[in-house]
Amino acid sequence: MDNVMKRYGDSEAIAREYFDSLTIEFRMIDAVNANTEYELFGETFKTPVMSAALSRLDQVREGGAVDTARGVKNAGAVMWTGIGSEEELEAQINTGAKVIKIIKPYADIDLIYRKIEHAEKSGAFAVGMDTDFVFGPKHNKGFALEFPVSPKTSGDLCGFIKATKLPFIFKGILSEYDAVRALELGAGGIVVSHHGGSVADYALPPLRILPRIAKIAGGKIPIFLDSAVTRGADVFKALALGANAVSVGKELIKGLSADGADGVRTLINDVTEELRWTMNVTGSMDLRSIDPAVIWDKTRS
Numbered sequence: 001m002d003n004v005m006k007r008y009g010d011s012e013a014i015a016r017e018y019f020d021s022l023t024i025e026f027r028m029i030d031a032v033n034a035n036t037e038y039e040l041f042g043e044t045f046k047t048p049v050m051s052a053a054l055s056r057l058d059q060v061r062e063g064g065a066v067d068t069a070r071g072v073k074n075a076g077a078v079m080w081t082g083i084g085s086e087e088e089l090e091a092q093i094n095t096g097a098k099v100i101k102i103i104k105p106y107a108d109i110d111l112i113y114r115k116i117e118h119a120e121k122s123g124a125f126a127v128g129m130d131t132d133f134v135f136g137p138k139h140n141k142g143f144a145l146e147f148p149v150s151p152k153t154s155g156d157l158c159g160f161i162k163a164t165k166l167p168f169i170f171k172g173i174l175s176e177y178d179a180v181r182a183l184e185l186g187a188g189g190i191v192v193s194h195h196g197g198s199v200a201d202y203a204l205p206p207l208r209i210l211p212r213i214a215k216i217a218g219g220k221i222p223i224f225l226d227s228a229v230t231r232g233a234d235v236f237k238a239l240a241l242g243a244n245a246v247s248v249g250k251e252l253i254k255g256l257s258a259d260g261a262d263g264v265r266t267l268i269n270d271v272t273e274e275l276r277w278t279m280n281v282t283g284s285m286d287l288r289s290i291d292p293a294v295i296w297d298k299t300r301s
């Protein structure tokens with residue numbers, strides 16, 4: 001029955017399938033216990049496993065938005081956050097978490113500028129926009145969009161970048177075309193993502209385009225990845241193929257739902273431990289020494 005009901009072109013399922021199609025060779029001789037320490041914008045974190053830019057977490061569990069920040073901070077990770085009030089962002093930052101605020105491509109341009117200014121004043125770690133959301137969601141999974149969004153020009157985006165001293169991150173880049181433009185405009189980072197599958201069906205798996213986008217960035221700005229990441233082996237594959245760090249969305253919500261801040265911390269710790277294990281068995285002593293050649297796709301001989 002499940003197969004009959006399956007929605008064709010489900011971007012999430014396609015991304016998941018691509019993760020699972022890649023296998024990993026072992027390099028045991030001279031291998032050491034790996035170090036997962038991660039540096040971003042001058043700060044050091046225990047892990048490159050991050051929360052995704054989530055929102056409405058108080059609907060998952062009372063106090064969920066701030067508990068997520070607490071859990072992410074306690075795991076020594078970078079926190080991302082999406083739609084939410086000024087008070088919610090301030091409370092998340094007040095936990096001591098390093099919070100990257102992703103602002104929606106609201107039709108109201110002044111609102112975007114106000115939110116950028118507020119995030120910077122409140123001590124956000126970085127800001128950005130989910131530029132894949134300019135037409136809203138195709139699959140909103142039960143959430144109604146209560147605000148209008150609209151397409152943004154290069155000029156609009158350039159204005160947002162110039163409005164803040166913080167790195168301005170483009171979230172939802174899924175082509176070399178957009179990656180080149182993001183770089184030209186002065187993006188402070190790129191999230192290779194298809195928004196967990198909610199923007200369009202048949203989306204290219206972020207992991208598949210990742211090496212090309214990482215090549216375009218050439219180490220000048222950090223490259224992040226999200227969508228369909230559930231475990232440390234996924235994070236390893238993304239790091240090997242060019243990501244600097246990786247976000248977990250719906251899987252993290254399961255941790256929050258089960259056990260609040262502790263559930264979030266445990267989830268990030270568990271994913272990090274599988275990442276470390278995979279680094280160990282591939283002779284990757286730290287994040288910089290993961291060799292992309294340990295990843296085998298089906299066509300390699």
Ligand SMILES: Cc1cc2nc3c(=O)[nH]c(=O)nc-3n(C[C@H](O)[C@H](O)[C@H](O)COP(=O)(O)O)c2cc1C
Nearest residue numbers: 052053054055082083130195196227228248249250
């Ligand atoms: C409940 C929920 C709320 C989200 N809210 C936002 C948001 O406000 N802004 C945003 O850029 N992305 C948002 N996302 C998308 C995530 O940042 C991320 O791209 C996606 O969840 C990654 O896929 P995954 O859930 O398969 O890990 C949300 C996702 C979920 C599940």
